[in-house]
Amino acid sequence: MSTYSATPPPRSEKTLIDNADRLAGKTLRQIAYEMGLTVPADQSHAKGWIGELMELCLGATASSRPEPDFQYIGVELKTLPINHIGKPKESTYVCTVPLTVEADISWSGSVVKRKLSRVLWLPVEADASIEFAQRRIGSAFLWSPDAQQETDLRTDWQELMDMIHMGEIDKISSQHGKVLQIRPKAVNARALTKTATATGEPGFTLPRGFYLRTSFTHNLLTMYAG
DNA sequence: CCTTGATCATGC
DNA sequence: GCATGATCAAGG
Numbered sequence: 001m002s003t004y005s006a007t008p009p010p011r012s013e014k015t016l017i018d019n020a021d022r023l024a025g026k027t028l029r030q031i032a033y034e035m036g037l038t039v040p041a042d043q044s045h046a047k048g049w050i051g052e053l054m055e056l057c058l059g060a061t062a063s064s065r066p067e068p069d070f071q072y073i074g075v076e077l078k079t080l081p082i083n084h085i086g087k088p089k090e091s092t093y094v095c096t097v098p099l100t101v102e103a104d105i106s107w108s109g110s111v112v113k114r115k116l117s118r119v120l121w122l123p124v125e126a127d128a129s130i131e132f133a134q135r136r137i138g139s140a141f142l143w144s145p146d147a148q149q150e151t152d153l154r155t156d157w158q159e160l161m162d163m164i165h166m167g168e169i170d171k172i173s174s175q176h177g178k179v180l181q182i183r184p185k186a187v188n189a190r191a192l193t194k195t196a197t198a199t200g201e202p203g204f205t206l207p208r209g210f211y212l213r214t215s216f217t218h219n220l221l222t223m224y225a226g
Numbered sequence: 227c228c229t230t231g232a233t234c235a236t237g238c
Numbered sequence: 239g240c241a242t243g244a245t246c247a248a249g250g
Contacts, residue, residue: 063242064236064237
């Protein structure tokens with residue numbers, strides 16, 4: 001995505017919020033025009049476009065590294081597609097699931113915890129009845145997990161990672177996990193990656209990702225955007 | 227209508 | 239292939 005001018009990386013949360021506030025109420029078409037870009041005709045071939053546009057507008061820097069989008073202030077950016085009744089339309093991708101056994105892996109050292117420790121949530125209209133370019137950005141809010149959310153996330157993460165370390169990745173379905181689930185995250189269903197196995201021999205399985213359930217992000221909306 | 231499993235684009 | 243940004247689309 002090339003553009004006239006990317007925003008400099010924010011050095012404070014206030015700067016980030018101020019920048020996000022200036023996007024609120026604007027349509028994708030307006031924002032794209034200001035950035036010297038064109039809105040894709042078909043979102044099915046540009047699934048991550050809104051997120052990438054918002055990264056440019058807000059000065060995200062992490063690129064494709066497993067680090068927070070705003071490196072100086074340790075904040076992750078997540079767009080949140082909202083349907084016609086104000087609920088999240090899709091689950092939220094968090095990060096890739098590590099499938100090989102690694103030393104000293106713990107919740108406190110996990111990528112899931114790091115990424116979710118501080119998040120700028122940016123609601124975006126996503127109802128099918130609204131033309132893609134006419135969809136508006138909503139009011140962003142900064143979030144950190146409260147005690148209950150942290151417990152739920154840690155419990156799910158631990159349970160899922162325990163299964164992986166036991167070589168049981170192929171027993172994990174998307175129904176595991178109260179708030180955090182594991183689902184495929186691959187180029188297609190034939191993709192393979194190395195995984196731990198019960199015998200300790202290397203195995204191969206479909207690459208997976210951690211996702212937040214829509215019930216979880218809906219709760220965030222009611223807590224912060226209500 | 228919602229969830230699950232599958233998929234699209236991009237940079238290394 | 240892996241990690242980022244996610245949504246699509248079939249079936250329950």
